[in-house]
């Protein structure tokens with residue numbers, strides 16, 4: 001079966017109160033339209049057309065990688081008019097499937113189920129029974145339950161408004177018939193629009209049977225019209241992801257306070273405390289514990305790692321059995337080997353830290369190569385930047401850097417070298433020796449504390 005999917009995405013989204021076209025607003029950092037596309041693309045033998053209008057250029061530019069054909073609807077004259085723009089590209093023997101760019105959480109199974117209902121003389125329509133159907137087109141059935149037509153809310157009589165079966169807008173039918181009905185649409189209605197929904201009555205006239213199916217859950221077919229609905233669907237989506245992870249065995253201390261904005265490959269017996277946000281592509285090993293309030297982006301985290309609360313990790317690799325934080329920041333191109341300890345208020349950028357090395361308190365390490373079993377004392381700073389260029393610091397295996405040391409790069413600290421606390425190191429230091437740069441300590445017996453001046 002050949003499939004032609006039309007995704008409607010030309011509307012303005014006035015109620016979003018935003019300059020951004022509606023379908024570019026995001027759920028889990030991914031534009032609404034991309035969600036819909038990524039679901040549709042999973043259907044076999046599918047050609048996707050996306051109808052754009054408001055902000056068309058921006059939509060195309062932002063989502064230029066989608067495997068879809070862009071069709072412009074210069075004036076938004078209604079959903080039927082939108083589909084008409086694609087008419088010439090829908091072949092007779094294909095099944096046409098209509099989707100909405102602002103209905104992001106629709107499941108592939110729901111579409112497959114809908115498509116399975118199609119035969120030569122049927123139109124498959126996704127409907128939903130709603131507690132509050134306000135705003136939806138209503139499904140009008142006769143006494144024996146046969147569908148006759150759809151009436152839009154604005155055109156509905158008081159009796160029709162009582163109907164709780166709503167039109168999701170999503171439907172599928174053979175291309176040939178769809179094109180015929182599209183050419184017959186008029187705009188004689190309250191909104192003066194060409195309604196796609198009017199094809200239902202035309203199909204009935206042509207002797208078609210309207211077969212319905214429904215999604216498992218109403219949230220699947222909810223559209224985004226304003227920021228409240230966007231936030232609602234964000235939570236729905238996040239909870240789904242959290243539930244998937246829990247099914248895989250991940251312990252989430254509170255699935256309602258978990259955010260995944262990207263992908264997460266995760267091992268066994270991982271425990272994640274509240275308010276952890278993952279972005280991009282992350283890979284987490286077995287037995288990892290992540291404390292509360294961590295932001296983790298494009299990270300690879302090895303087995304048995306413990307991340308204490310309030311850490312920010314981006315484009316970094318954390319070796320197995322390492323301990324990070326609390327309050328640590330791993331910036332891009334940080335590579336930590338196994339069994340490293342990175343403590344509170346430590347910032348690391350573009351550096352490789354060897355196995356068993358420790359940087360436990362209040363340090364900045366940038367553009368550095370640090371060997372194994374190095375101990376970096378509290379308050380150590382690599383001075384990697386002269387205001388114009390960046391330079392590298394190398395600290396060889398087994399070195400011990402005393403607290404409050406400044407290492408002025410480029411500089412190399414030798415193997416097993418010790419640096420005395422409070423030193424400013426500007427030249428390479430030899431292996432195995434103590435190096436320090438400090439004024440001699442003096443005491444001044446004649447010195448007296450200042451006294452407070454008397455007020456005049």
Ligand code: UD1
Nearest residue numbers: 008009010011076077078079082101136137167168169195
């Ligand atoms: C539509 C349905 C209604 C259904 C509801 C479900 C029609 C006439 N009505 O109403 O039965 O219950 O969806 O949410 O179809 N669009 C275009 N070009 C246009 C007009 C709309 O691309 O000229 C796109 C919009 O961007 C949006 C979608 O079509 O993605 C739906 O349009 P919208 O105006 O929101 O239709 P509703 O009034 O919600």
Ligand code: CA
Nearest residue numbers: 102223224225
């Ligand atoms: Ca809508």
